[in-house]
Amino acid sequence: MTKSRNPVRRSGAALGGVRGAIAGLLSAAILSGCGAINHMMYKTTGDVMQGFSKDHTVPYLMQRDDLAMSCAMSEATSPLLMSFGRVTNEPDQLAVMLYLAAGGCAEERAREAGLEGLAAMHALRAEEAQDAAIRQKRHYALAARRYHKAWEHHNAFYGAPDKNGCPDFDEDIDGFIYMAGLLSGLQALNAEIQSTSSIGVPKNIGSTVARATSCLDNETWWGAPMALRATVWAMIPGALPNGEDPFQRLETADRQGEEAGVRLSHVFHAIAAENKGDQERLRNIIRRHAEAIEAMPPAEDWVMVDAIATQVIVSISDRLWVENVGHRTPMGQLGTFWDDQAEATETMDLDDLL
Structure with missing residues (x-):
């Protein structure tokens, strides 16, 4: 006759399994709690960054004349600031200024390439002129994409001008960013034409912008x-x-x-x-x-x-x-x-x- 297994040992093993399950549940709860805390911290940081940028960074930059520094800042910080849209509200209003400035960086490079091409033509260096023309179109294509992104974020925040009335501007900076968004739309169309490529910019954007300017005080x-x-x-x-x-x-x-x-x-x-x-x-x-x-x-x-x-x-x-x-x-x-x-x-x- 075989002996039965030790009941004490068997109950100990069962107890160990229960403890393991409890420990697993506690670990999961702690980890999920950390994730929630991190998400809350990220959201708070994102909200603070958006508010600070609108209230202080943009006005500060508007009082400076170093365009190269502004260009470098917009290109370098746009991914960081826009990534906060993953944890809080999409920073649409801030994005108008970021993408408009970044588009201006690409357009300035396009103008430089254009000048290099003209100088090469004046010196009868045909291949160099052709290369500069190609680089110019590439820069304009990038500018068009960036300007168009600014236009899309403008519409997301203020509403599409051809479908909505004039928005309320709580502060002067709101009106300025609205005008910047209109300018980005027109610039997107112009840059797309200069690039000789199709970026997807609406062809009626010019007339839309013209009508929307009536929302702004001219004086x-x-x-x-x-x-x-x-x-x-x-x-x-x-x-x-x-x-x-x-x-x-x-x-x-x-x-x-x-x-x-x-x-x-x-x-x-x-x-x-x-x-x-x-x-x-x-x-x-x-x-x-x-x-x-x-x-x-x-x-x-x-x-x-x-x-x-x-x-x-x-x-x-x-x-x-x-x-x-x-x-x-x-x-x-x-x-x-x-x-x-x-x-x-x-x-x-x-x-x-x-």
Whole structure:
């Protein structure tokens, strides 16, 4: 007859199994608790970062004129700040500024490649010019994607302009970001055209932006909303309302911007003049901008906006110079042109070499 197993040993084994199960449950609870705590911490951090960026980072940057530093910051921090959308509300409003700035970085590289291509053409270096043209289109394609992302986040936060009325702006910065989103939409379309590729930017975005500018106070925003609207009127066939003169509106916006110390309207005016092929008007706008920034410093709270306007005006001036004489606008000579005075130009070139 065989002996039965030891009941004490068997009950001990059972007890050990129960203890193991309890320990497993406790471990799972502790780990899940840590996950919940971490999620709460991440969410809180994300909310704080979004609020801090809107209330302090953006206003701080707007008071600075170092565009290269702003560009580097937007490209470097966008993934970090946008990743908080995984643990809290999507930072749509902040994303408008981040992607608009990052798109501006890519567009500036496109303009640089364009200048290199023009210089190569002037020097009859065909292969180098072709390579620069390819790089320019690649940069514009990236710019278009980034601008379009800004436009999508703008619509997510404020509502699509073609489907919603004007939003309420609790603070001035809300109105500014709304205008930045409209600008990003127009820039997305322009960059897509320059890239000669399809990014998926809606082709009616120009007319949508033009209508949405009516949500913004023209006096508050240095004439820029009307300038943006008039530029669309000048560029898109059939967009001009009866009885309107886009260039007259742009002249009025220019005066408002000059008086406010934020000359953004000059950029829109220059774009409209280029689109019409009006070289004399374009030169006058560049001269006017150069005189305006010498006569009056930028508005304290919007230094960067004015600096961006100057950067674009300089790039347009550079293109004209490179096309005609093979080099950019000489230092300190914005508002002058190679054919103003032949002797002065020759002396200026010699000084640059020395």
